[in-house]
Each structure stands twice: as structure tokens, then as C-alpha cells.
Amino acid sequence: MLEAINLYKRYHQGEVDVVAVDRFSYRFPAGLTAIVGPSGSGKTTLLNLLAGFDVPSEGEVWLGNTPFSTLSEDARSELRLKHMGFVFQQWNLIPTLTALENVAFPMMLAGIGLKERTARAAALLEAVGLGHRVKHWPHKLSGGEQQRVAIARALALNPPILFADEPTGNLDSASGARVVELLLHQAQEGRTVILVTHDLELARQAERVLRLRDGRLMEIEEAPARRSAVSSC
């Protein structure tokens, strides 16, 4: 579904060039894939390229049969809306919209009617255990609750791909576990979940782990054995 071919991203910083992503090629299968690496290894830059927030200096990102990274801004936005969901580390929610409206937002962009999107948003919030928080403003929610609203929103249009960049970075371990559980569940449902993290404990729960160093893909660690362990929890 999502495939990176020879991705290369170079930043100019004054006189020096920084290579943030260096010839990265990978075809992401369904299930949970973790991307790990030390700070500055290019994880966020890679995610930006995969999600079409930014365009690579060289190489391409393909979404199915579409050369995603070569499309226009608006064309990428449209595909992102329908095929990708996002959970960021923080500032996930639009501050002037309630939890319910935040979840309904992508559905509004997709042109789904008010009644239907409100009902679906309420059901999604219920599913992440926030049925009692629909009318809350983001700043009245705890960090963990905010992340769960973000997950509900990411699932709003039932996209095949989910991106999560350090989704538990700002959470205590209990709320973090809750968020991870939700993401794992989505991976088991057959979605492609791409998780960027520092947390090796978290990465261990993934079906495969990609190790980055200096923007380069150093190692792919497949762990099919863990699948059963995950589904039992």
C-alpha cells in the first residue's frame, strides 16, 4: 500500500547540507511497524515525507498505484484525508472545537452530512472510552484523553494507514499503555500502523522494527512470534 523508494531529504543550513533521510526504501505491510533510532536520526523527517507533509529531495513515495510524493499540495491533502490518520505527540486537537467536533472535522472535510458525522464521531469517542467527554474542550482533557480523541479522529474516515509520532511521549505509563493498546488493536484489524518512537519497550510490541541511524535504514527486525503474544493481551 505505502512504499518508499530511494527517499532522500537534504536540508540546507547556511553553508552545510544536512542529510536527514538517506536512500530509504521500504514497502510497509499491514500491521504495526515501529521506526526507532536516536534523536536526530531522521524519524520525524521520514514520517513527514511518507505522509506528504513535505516532499523528498530525491526518490518517491507511492500510495498504491499513485506517485504520492510527486502530486500537488492539494492532491496530497485529499489523499491524506481519505487514506491516512494521524496521532501526534502533542497539540493534536483544534483548541476551539469540542472533542466531538474535533472527531467530526475530517468527516466534514470529506463532505459527510452533519447528522451522520455527529453520530459517527460520538460512536468513535465511545469506542476509545470517552463517551462521557464529547462536549469537552481539548484543554479540559488530560493528555491521555487528548491522545485518545486524536485516535478516534484518525479513524473517522476509516483510513488504511495510521501514523503515530511519539504518541505516548508526553504520557504517564498507564495512559500510554491505553493509547498503545488502541493502536495495536487497529494494527490487528489490518491497518498499516506506522509508529515512530524512542521507547524501545513500546517498539518491542510491534511486528517489525526499523532502525534508523543518520537517516539510513540500518536494520529491519521482524518479530512474527510477538503477534500471538499481542493478541492475547
Next chain:
Amino acid sequence: MGVEVLALIYRNLRARPVRSILTLLGIVVSTASMVLFLSFGEGLRKALGAELSTVGPAVLVLPEGVEAFSPGYPELRPETVEALKESASELGISQVIPYVVLTRGGLDPQTAFVFQGIPEGLSPQALYPNLTLAAGSLVPGPKGAVVGSRLAERNQLGLGKVLRLSPSISLRVEGILKPNGGLSDNIIYVPSSVVQEALGTRNYTAAAVGVREGFKADQVAGAIKARIAGVNAQTTGDVLRFAERAVRISDLVRFGISLVALVVGGLLVANTVMMSVYERIREFGLMRALGAKQGFIFGLVLLEALLLGVVGGLLGLLLGQAASGLVNWFTGREVGLALSAITFRLAFFALLVAVVLGLLAGFLPARTASRLKVVEALGRL
């Protein structure tokens, strides 16, 4: 566009109430000032139309080169008036009323005395059919005067009082008119011979000419111009057209002045919306990341400016209406005229200006917001 969009715009404006209200006030005041300025032109048009509709005779004969509204030394010669009377039946004229005007005490209607000399034995109704008598007689005698209600009231002129037209000519008030709501309330009607004596001339200011049944005012005016040398003949319609031209020019001048306020109001909106764009860069980045197109962000910001413009314009219209009422109350008390009028087309124009103002003010901030780079707006996550 869904309710979420309206909620976003409304809540964003409400999140910083003081700033939003100050900006709104800026538009309210600039729109109101424009409305008030332009309402004077509309008021003038209305007053002119009303004034001319009270004039009886349909054609005004003036000496050539003199416009209907310019007072000056009387230049219409008695021979010309005689010539008019002689060819009356031929030209389709039913009556000829020569009159002579003398103004004492400047142009300020508060202090001015306007004497209108009319043919002896004639009532001022011949010129202004709407006039009615309050007391005394309607026809001024050889040394008599019939006084408009407002002028009588202002100068406490009762019946029998003596008015001085010149050091050697004094007149007795013989009649007082009922209020009519027009300029004629401020006029003193006297026999023309008296005014001519005071001015030392036998000339007239102008002659009002009635049109015989079966003839058209335009035809008659044309025939008079062709037949009688040295005169100009204007119909009520001509006068209106001439006045309209003058009012339109003054409209432009007044709109030009109010444009300054409008530009300031527009810059205020642009500044407010631009600031709110800078404060919400992250939010726009997030929306784009979720799949919003550039046009969506553009529309969102433009709508915010438009909302400020429209709401400010509506409130400004109300404020302008109130100010216009105040002006009319004042001028009504002082000169008996409603100087300001807010017509439907003025209200429509004001709202249109407010909408255009909002769109212009929102354009730059909207473009800035829609062109943000997603990664940079997200702050590199």
C-alpha cells in the same frame, strides 16, 4: 463548509473579545460615518423633490445665464414679461407670474429674510398651491406682507407688526401662513412693486409660467426659448436634473472623505485577522495535515474578515440611521427641513461597501494562511 467552520470562526473571534469588539467598532464607526455623509445627498434630493412638487406653475422663465437657484440682482426686464404675456395663447401659456426676490441678512436661513415680490392682488398660492392661511389675509395689500409660519414664529411677527424692507419702506404684516414643511415657510410675500422700489429697478428675478391644458411643459419651455430673446426656460424636471448633477458631485466629494475612514477600518480588520492568523499557524498546519486543502484555509480566514465586515456594516448602518435621525431632529427644529435621509439604495450601498471591505481586508491574511508549509506550520512535530 459545515457548522464546525462557523463554530471555528465565531469562537475564534470570541476567544479575544476585546480585540474583536475594538475591530468591530472601527468598522461600525467608519461605515456609520459614510452612511451619514451620504445621507445628506439623499436628504437633499428628497427635499428638492418635495419642494418642487409644491410649486404650481410648471415652467420657470429666467434671464439667460442665470440658474434656478442662484439669487442675484433681478435681470428679467419688464418688456420681456410683456412679450411673454402677449404671445401667451400662441405658446400654450395659461398664466405668467413675474416675481422679484430680495434677501436680507445673508444666506443663513436662521437669520435671513427672504422677500418674494409677487404681482399685486395675487395670493402666494398662485406660486405655492399648498399654502394655507393661519390668520389675516392671504393677499398682501400695497404696503402689506404675508409671512411664512416659521419666519413669523422665529421673529415673533404677529398681525399688524411692522417690517422694515429698507430705511424708507416699511410693511405691515397682514397675513400669517400655516406651516407647510418646505422652504416657503421661511418667505415673506409682498407686492413686487415694493421690492422693486427697494432695489431701484423695474426688473424681475424670474417669471413662473403656467402651462395651458393640452400642452406639455417641455414643449412650452422650448417654444418660449425659441420665441423670446434673452431668456432661458426651465421645467421642474430641468431644475431637478440640474440639482441632481450638483448633488451627485457633492456625493462624490463626501464619499471621498468617508473613504479615509473606510480605509482605516479596512486596515484594522486586516491587522486583526493577520494577527489571528499568526497566532494559529499550528492550528492551520494541523488542519492541513488532517487533509484540509489550501482553499479551505483561505475560505476560513476570509470568512472571518467577511463576518467582521458584515456585522460591523450592519451595526454601522444602525448607528448611521440613529445619527441621521439626530441630524434631522436638529435641522428640523432649526430650519424645518430634514437634511439627511437613509434610502434603501444607500443602505444597500453601505452593506456592499462593508462586504467589499471585509473581503479586501481578509485577502492578504487568507493568502498567507493558505500558503503555509505544512511541516513548518506543524513545527516539525
